[in-house]
Amino acid sequence: MVDQDKLRDLAVQFPFAAALQNEVLKRDFLTQDEAFEESLRKAALRSTDREHLFELIFQSLVQEKVEEIDEVLSKDLASSVSKEKEALQAQLEQQINSQAAELSFQRELIARQKEQRKEETPSPQVIPIEQKEQISPSEPTKRSFTDWIRSMEEPKRRSSILKEDLIKKFIDNEPSLNREKKSFFKPEEMSKLSILEDEEFVTETLAGLYANQGHTEKAIRAYEILQAHNPEKSGYFAALISELKKK
Structure with a gap:
């Protein structure tokens, strides 16, 4: 942009150039220069359209205000954006x-x-060493053939605990079971052995109880019933019967 003083010099050199006079007037107005009145007089003398001259000044004023407003708005907007x-x-x-x-x-x-x-x-729970030694299995003891066979039937005996309890109570309360060892079984006493008649109640435990209490004949009879009802274990019961007959 040309300096204001140089622009004035050009206007003096070319006094009849209306465009130069108008530009000097516009700048004096915007800068509120003291020479504005003189510039307005010279521009009016050189202008053929006074209305155009007014619009030029007014347009400059409007542009200045717009720039001021833009500057204020820019500052406000920047401040608002910064705050947000x-x-x-x-x-x-x-x-x-x-x-x-x-x-x-x-x-x-x-x-x-x-x-x-x-x-x-x-x-x-930590088991002390002494306790572990106490619960360690003991050395196996020698057993007879009959004891060995009976031990194989232990799981089955556990499953019939209720039935065995009933049989044991019956034996404990039955006087005929307290006879001397090796007493002979007589046919006329069959009525007293109702438990052997009901084969459903005959178990290996019952037969073992008979054998342990010395009632050999009853034990043999019980094993015979079990042998008849359990053909797959016929050899096992036959061995027990043979063992009892040797006594």
Whole structure:
């Protein structure tokens, strides 16, 4: 842009150039120069259209105001954006701090729960060496063939505990079972042995009780019933019967 003083010199050199006079007038108006009145007189003398001259001055005034307004708006907008940015940043920092505090609380809570579970979990019981030695299996003892066979039937005897209890009570209360060892079984006493008549109640345990109490004939009869009802174990019961007959 040409300096104002140089522009005045050009207007003096070319006094009849209306465009130069108008430009000097416009700049004097915008800068509120003291030479504005003189510039207005010279421009009016050289102008053929006074209305155009007025529009030139008015347009300059409007442009100046617009620029001022734009500058103010720019400053206000920048200030507003800055304030909004600061507010948003503060809000974001607050959210981050809140989430961090919540996360820290959750971690602490989880740690406490784990510690509480550890305290509630019972520790495994440690068996002392002496106790282990006490519960260690003992050396196997020598057993007879009959005892060995009976031990194989232990699981089956456990499954008929209720039935065996009933039979034991019957034997304990039956006077005919207290006879001397090796007493002979007589046909006329069959009515007293109703339990042998009901083959459903005859078990290996009952037969064993007869044998242990010396009632050999009843034990043999019980094993014969069991042998008839359990063909797959016929050899086993035959061995027991043979063992009893040797007594």
